[in-house]
Amino acid sequence: MRKLIDTHHSKNPEQALKNEQRTRPGKVKSKGQTGQSMKHDSAEKHVTGKAVYVDDMPEYPNQLHIAVGGSAYAHAKIKSIDLTSVRETLGVVDVITVHDVPGHVDIGPVFSGDPVLVEELCEYVGQPIFAVAANTMEIAKAAVAKASIEYDVLEPTLNVEKALADKFFVRPTHQHVRGDSAKALAAAPHRIQGQQHVNGQEHFYLEGQVCSVLPTEDGGMTVYSSTQHPTEVQKLVAEVLDISINKVKVEIRRMGGGFGGKETQAAPLACIAAIVANKTGRPVKYRMSRTDDMVMTGKRHPFFNRYDVGFDDQGIMLGSDIMVAGNCGNSPDLSDAIVDRAMFHSDNAYYLNNATVTGHRCKTHTISNTAYRGFGGPQGVILAELMMDDIARHLGEDPLTIRKRNLYGIKHDHIRTAAGEVDPRNQTHYGQTVEQKVLPELIEELEQTSNYWQRREEIKQFNANSPFLKKGLSLTPVKFGISFTVQFLNQAGALVHIYTDGSIHLNHGGTEMGQGLFVKVAQVVAEEFQVDLDTIQVSATNTEKVPNTSPTAASSGTDLNGMAARDACLRIKAGMLTFAAEHYGAAEENIYFDDNHLVVIKDSDKESASEEKLRIPFADFVQQAYMGRVPLSSTGFYKTPKIHYDRETGKGRPFYYYANGASVSEVLVDTLTGESRLVRTDILHDVGRSLNPAIDKGQIEGAFIQGMGWLTTEELKWNDQGRLLSNGPATYKIPAVGDTPFEFNVNLLEDRPNREETIYRSKAVGEPPFMLGISVWSAIRDAVASLADYNYSAPMDTPATPEEILKSVHNTKDFMRNKNAIAKGQKV
Known part of the structure; x- marks a missing residue:
């Protein structure tokens, strides 16, 4: 007999998860509840042209x-x-x-x-x-x-370097410090430096x-x-x-x-x-x-990044000094939070150990740059992946091996903290603990399903026998923090009405931009009342219905609005169940919704264990509740718990949880022309307990392709007077169908519900997979590195256009010529 239990904000996350599993529906599910793959609510309108913009x-x-x-x-x-x-x-x-x-x-x-x-x-x-x-x-x-x-x-002022030199900023510089990076760098057995220009994106x-x-x-x-x-x-x-x-x-x-x-x-x-x-x-x-x-209008922030990293013979980072400098344009807009997020994600999935991370908000006389999928996170993540590749080439190791050794949660007994304890390696440089460590298992699974190591050997053989065409392979992970880093934005409201025919009206503060937010939140309502999805109507976002809303951003649309809608449903349900208990003379814990019905279990004989089960159609029960003067409308509200951040100390918990994923990409590069082609991509992504697997997979695929475009073809160009030259589709190349990989495998990580009490233990999916596109850029670098027997990692700014790839190829060939000359005792 199922009892309604609200498990939110339990002090014991594991017990809360057990309680939540206990209250899930039985074997019979109505059409369209959470966990089912349902099409986008406007899909037919999109393809027929009936969708009204x-x-x-x-x-x-x-x-x-x-x-x-x-x-x-x-x-x-x-x-x-x-x-x-x-x-x-x-x-x-x-x-x-x-x-x-x-x-x-x-x-x-x-x-x-x-x-x-x-x-x-x-x-x-x-x-x-x-x-x-x-x-x-x-x-x-x-x-x-x-x-x-x-x-x-x-x-x-038109570039970041000049702004840095002139200390020309839209907001003050911020810094995260853990340990003594200078001391760790000086003592490290190996130490390298690098830098990178990360271009913007329209x-x-x-x-x-x-x-x-x-x-x-x-x-x-x-x-x-x-x-x-x-x-x-x-x-x-x-x-x-x-x-x-x-x-x-x-x-x-x-x-x-x-x-x-x-x-x-x-x-x-x-x-x-x-x-x-x-x-x-x-x-x-x-x-x-x-x-x-x-x-x-503003674009993704271009960044100029630098690193100085020290590591041991195993490639494990001991200390790092990192700088991320965002080109904010002429005004602050959202740049303070965007550069913050680049700083937060400059570790990506890796334990930085002793670290200093500095973020500059550079002012230039260009359009003020603004939010873009990932919100600064991708510009930080790519720096971490640059470091992993460069450490691997320095040591002659496979980059995946170096990545795995540096993952959060991987303990190394020979590394000890100042207190003499074994390094736990599970805390970020800004003080947040990585509590749900799924990446080691996720990466191991993807290694196997993608045949990474077998393909690595095959690619080496191909490159050894191919003088001009070179293949590259890379597996890159992502650990992405979910929440607005500005605390007050982590709130949402919703409005739910039930009409006397059993139909339901839903409105919330989230906006629909094609990502499937409306259908997901509608599925939450269907789940709570155990009714078919097509009984729920979602109306346009309207400031007169739900006030003081946060933007639909930071991948938090479903997290926030789904929980607010559920809160509204729980309030209505509480009144309905109390009425049902009185009306049918049954204990409230013996009453629940199931498959478009209200189910009432009554003891037919108090002296025996026999019982009577009533199944009342949902619409009939709603009519009864209305006649009984039960409220059938409610607002709902949700605020994300646990998050906080002290800007003075640079420490806190800015994110409620982390979403994770990894991708393996294989590319083919023509070293004579600089052209590249994505051959195959395998993705395994962590969305917790998916609300709608079809929508989630679509988001992952789209985000990956958009991330790939950012790093390979989408090039913004200004002249020396600050006028944008790439101002239309003829001069700005976004990925097309022909740019997608010949083989594209996307899977969701199974049986990994969110540890935190999000909406049905799901995880955000909008932004995190964008950074999986970094595997394409890294694979291109891998192909070029084959020209130097994988012992040199040439600089490669983004996007990796044919011109940029050719620069990297020539740089690598110059390195090999100099290396050979030195070996022969010749002058360089």
Whole structure:
């Protein structure tokens, strides 16, 4: 007889897991509950074109369209501006500048530095100065070109090295320190240094930035925005208009991709459109062209990384001095937290031992960079993998061997701490303990299923007999922390209604950008009431239904909103079960939901063990509960427990748990042209107890390909005046179907429920597998290293384009020539 037990926040995680398993449904499951592979709720709408995005919404009568005029220079002061010809253009209704803003002019999401429109100082090419409102977008764009602006051009800072030299930062430098890295480095048997430029990445979502704004009769605004953060859009629109937040409603049903690019970057469009709508009293639409989107919105932060690492004869790290320097662009945006996460993940899956990790937030006169899948984590993880490869080549070992020796949780009796105890090797350089150590077993399983060692020998033989084409192989893991590193963002709300026909309405603060969040949270509700998934309707994210929401980011959408929805369900269930116990005269612990029914077990004879089981259809019971005046609606709330971080000490537990995975990639490299081809990839990923295996696998596949694109083909290029040259699909290459591996094997790690009390012990899946793409870059380095008998690891910045690969090939050949010359006693 199943009793409803809420296991959240138990002091004993293992007992909580047992309790939770005990309360799971029986053998019969309704269609679409958690653990089942269900298709995306909008899948058919996506492929048939019926899915409605913001740009598909019917236009309002008298609707205006926006185009923005931006700075012609990366760093300049405006001397004069003449917009007369712009205003006189036929079809132009209004032109606004910063002087038309009723309220706040700075819309920085966390720190100041992002003017909605520039008044005097321009700090990147394309920075908005004025906006044109016209009857059509074409008229607005044509009018923009008629502006006459005189500038006093200033010298720009366009690269991280100059910003570092000038100490030109958007936020103060931060540091993590454990032990004495300088002493450990000096005493280490081996010591090497390296550096790397990690390029940025364009989000290149299918749906660009867009919003539609409608003035309301009470002086407010209704905003339809393609945004990952409706609450921030709501707040900033209210601030620029100088009205209360409750007068602004923001709604978003779906986005055509976001990847972090719509966390903060959607708000400026909504603010500009709202200012025009407020001034003209007319509906306003602002949709960026692809070129404007690429020029005027932020991207993944490029990083410049350095390491100095000491290690023993086994390749086990003894000390390290690490620097990560993010190119933040012209303003802070989210860069403080992004560089923090790069610092947190500069260890990836490896115990750094004595470590100093320094993170710089460099200012340059380019577009302010922003959130992107992984949020700085990938730029830190790749540095750890660079170190592993370089240590392996220095010692003549296979990189996988070195990786395994340095994993968290792997004890080495010959290494002792200052106190003389055996090194536990399970604590990060920022003080968080790695409690669920699944990577050693995960890697071992992937080694076997991918035939890593057999293929390694076959590749060596191939390379020995192939003068120009070289194969490479690499297995790289990922350990990724799950939670917003800013504590207050780790909260969520939800709203659940049950109607008298048994149908259920669900709304929560998460946004759907194609990742399957809506169907997963709906499955949670189906699980709690043991009903079919198709009885649940999820409505558009709306700030009037669930207020004060966090952005859908940090891979926490399902964790937060799933738990909030479950909380709402538990509140409703509590009242329903109490009513059922009274109505049917049964003990509450003998009443539960199962397969679209309420099940009531009644003792038919108190003197015997016989019992009577009633099965009431769910809809019939809901009608009874309604007639009994039982509340059938509730809000729910969740806040992530345990997390904390002390910025003064650089210590704490910024993450609730870690998600893990590993990938093996095999590549073929043409050393004459620098071209590369991904031949095969095998992935094994840890998602805990999967809520929807099909959705999770789709996320893993997509994240891997996107990560591969970041590291191989997606190259952002600016000229020496700070103007973006790769500003469209003709000059910016994202992966296509032909770039996917010929053989692509993706599997979920079995029987590893999350140790922490997440929603049904699942783990986040959005960002962690992005970093599995690093195995492709590492495999390319492996192929090039074969030119030096695997004893040299040439520098290779990202992306590993043919040009970059050729540079690495020539560097390796130069190394071999010099080595041979020295062996012959010749001068180098």
